[in-house]
Amino acid sequence: MSEILFLGTAGARYVVAKQLRASAGTVIHINNSYLLLDPGPGTLVHLAKRKIPIEKIETIVVSHQHLDHSADLNIMVDAITEGGFKKRGTLFLTESALKEGILLSYLHSYLKKIELLKPYTFYESLPFKFKTTCLLKHTAENYGLLFYFPEGKIVGFITDTAFFDGLAEEFAEANILVIYTVRYKPLENVLHLSISDVKKILEKIRPEEVILTHFGMTMLKVNPFKVAQKLSKDLGLKIRACYDGMEIKI
Template structure:
């Protein structure tokens, strides 16, 4: 069975961390035979090279919602995926606001021209499933300021990898994620420092207690979270929930094979072009 490799090209989120690049905002690369670039925020292209990856070797670009820290580099990655627009190849998966527009909430965030470059374009709404080659994905509900925001489940050959990209806590939020091997949670704020439409550490603990993933990964940190040391927040969650919980770091690599192993790539200062 093909192992799963997940490379975090960023662990930051929200306005200030994105503007200052206090943590990177390049999104996630997920490889399981197929290679996907998920939520490519500002810097995604450059971080790809910095962490030793090739942007032309992706088979899909996925964008969960229409906020800049989730979509800005999508067009240039589509250009890379289609080998400089010379080949009609790959998947573009995104929500309604990103592909069309939703009154008052922006969009489209990817030009119609770029939307037509990939071989397959899929508009995902909560509850829908799609197949990207051999990999099935499912969109899950979220409650976020961008109303069409989705979460995602990836039915990989090594189990379910899930991600809450941005949402506030609500009853039943955790339900779709029960049975996940790895669950990513966008945790903007530390402790019980709750703001609308986002998770804080305490919310994350509630979700993890309910969903019981084999590994929980806190990520998408806002400035207040970074100042409180996300690793310490993750330790608290682990103690509170009894589930293994880690804080994402830029360049972290999570490999799922017979077991889950975690390592880290150091970013290269001089970019390696292929």
């Protein structure tokens, strides 16, 4: 059985800085292997708290270089490779994140492999299989992700982006859709999704289940659980707001 564990659900500077929600990443667990997505600040601590065996994390995916997605990357690489004594793991990241230097140069050789994320590309780091979408509309190079589970389910992650025509269609095949919903209401020139964008997406595609996460302050103020409940009722879809430590079985 596979599962997804959302260690953290914080999504914007203030919520991260004050740790109003944890900003740790997301763990995907298939058989006896673990994938870590977007290791934001506190990831190492939350993995330890939950007793996740870090030596079994062989795959790390960083969607983009912003700190709430990558701050714990270096310590994670050190931790999973036992300080470089065990060459281990594959890191997936964008070229711009690599060039930005989010991975300290002395840690490069600790990893077995570093693979660059490109648009519309299929990646395998067994047992994990995933595909990138088109380039999303964000202040850093960033792609959406679709994970293919052995149970036959596809889980999509709409990572940081502004809304644009065609965004929903990129995730049409997802059975479960995770949406990084930073804002309650849209704000001009802020390249993040808001609830009205989520509505626009879900008017075009109808996944079996939707999980809202990566909340900024405007979402926390209005209570994400209530917002999800109302959205669920209005759209006739199963929509849930994520909480720190939420686990879903695939």
